[in-house]
Amino acid sequence: MLRSTGLIGATAAILSVASGCTWQQAYSAGQAWQRNACNRLIEQTERERCLRNADLPYEEYRRQTEGTKKN
Secondary structure (H helix, E strand, O other): OHHHHHHHHHHHHHHHHHHOOOHHHHHHHHHHHHHHHHHOOOOHHHHHHHHHHHOOOHHHHHHHHHHHHHO
């Protein structure tokens, strides 16, 4: 889960810098990208797990990343 969250976060950071949008908008764009990648997975169980991770709300993502910064 942390791997996909990190991937979404990195994608969000790149998109935010490139387009001048807010972090939340960039995170949302990263989620859409991640969902598309999940939908390309063949195994249903893996695809469902991936989609659950991609649906992490922005506020929850922020809480998780703030927690890892402190550690």
